[in-house]
Amino acid sequence: MIPFQYERASNPEAAVHSLSAVKGSKLLGGGTNLVDLMKQNVENPSTLIDITRLQMLTEVVPAEGGHRVGALVRNSDLANTPDVLKTYPLLSQAILAGASAQLRNLATTGGNLMQRTRCYYFYDPSLPACNKRAPGSGCGAIQGFNRIHAVLGQTDEGPTSAHTCIATNPSDMSVAMAALDGLVEISGPKGKRTMPVREFHRLVGKTPQLDTNLQPDELITGVHLPASAAKFATHSYYLKARDRQSYAFALVSVAAGLELDGDRIKSVALALGGVAHKPWTSKAAEQALIGKPANEATFKTAAEAAMQGAKGYEHNAFKIELAKQVIVRGLTLAAQGTQRSAEGAAA
Ligand SMILES: Cc1cc2nc3c(=O)[nH]c(=O)nc-3n(C[C@H](O)[C@H](O)[C@H](O)COP(=O)(O)OP(=O)(O)OC[C@H]3O[C@@H](n4cnc5c(N)ncnc54)[C@H](O)[C@@H]3O)c2cc1C
Ligand code: SF4
Missing domain, CATH: 3.30.390.50 (CO dehydrogenase flavoprotein, C-terminal domain)
Structure with a gap:
């Protein structure tokens, strides 16, 4: 693992400020995906901004007839919140179908939305071709072992094209949130904005390295589950x-x-x-x-x-x-x- 700095954010504004001020910095949620990727030298952030002490983002609260899920609500807590079990059982089922109890106890809502593909070629820097990990290097999966890969919406211009990527998004939680028309709540240097979960993740297009429409200096503060989902x-x-x-x-x-x-x-x-x-x-x-x-x-x-x-x-x-x-x-x-x-x- 390459050395990195560590800092702890004391409020969401400070986290956004650090993200903008420190080039190459990344937010640390439960760390169950990011730390794995750092150990593999796939991700090499200059600074980890630990947001796990931001108490204000740890709750599920009623909001606008639906519910607001804080970005730091742990996956286990979200799945087992009585209001969620009653109102959005689809979301509980999806979360409980993912990972293991130990991982769900650590993983956060924001981190789950942002988790990266499980493509084997992405996880292994000893393999030369992966446009998502090393833009412009081609795609190892398209003519390699592609059992877990995409069949819809992928970019397939051949193994050597800089645009090709047939990776899938691995999150179960995001699938239920998309079905239920959730809204991602975001804070950035220009203020707050929202984005439908359905538009949060991207198709590959010509930028395989990008998974989402979140900017690098933005923080997910929560997800709003609308009243209509009930x-x-x-x-x-x-x-x-x-x-x-x-x-x-x-x-x-x-x-x-x-x-x-x-x-x-x-x-x-x-x-x-x-x-x-x-x-x-x-x-x-x-x-x-x-x-x-x-x-x-x-x-x-x-x-x-x-x-x-x-x-x-x-x-x-x-x-x-x-x-x-x-x-x-x-x-x-x-x-x-x-x-x-x-x-x-x-x-
Ligand atoms: C063995 C194994 C099996 C798994 N099986 C499944 C499965 O079946 N289904 C499934 O859905 N998932 C599965 N997972 C993945 C797991 O759900 C994710 O690792 C987890 O949800 C990530 O959350 P985290 O809080 O730990 O994120 P982290 O690892 O802390 O962060 C992940 C990314 O999100 C960014 N981030 C974190 N919080 C925020 C925020 N608030 N705003 C903006 N960016 C943020 C980080 O900077 C990082 O880039 C599995 C993981 C493992 C290791
Ligand atoms: S499918 Fe995407 S993530 Fe996998 S090797 Fe190809 S470019 Fe990389």
């Missing part, structure tokens, strides 16, 4: 297909919430994980569901719409069919009613 509380399901039953990232996941009027779908919350560089939402899939009967035929049509344009590679082409099945199963389970078990759901 209508999915009785019919929602987070379904995660993975290589092991626990302690594994999603191959494909779906956050599915339905507002039903009898057997008709009035409105829908739907997002996919494990398939793209960001939580994947599809207007076409939503339109295929709204106003239709909540049955297998409708869910199959929506699954086809969601996966339109998908492209697989040597080791991950199976994800396209898997995703369709996970969408149908997730929506079917959501229609049957929210299961309020203590543990996250697994396929």
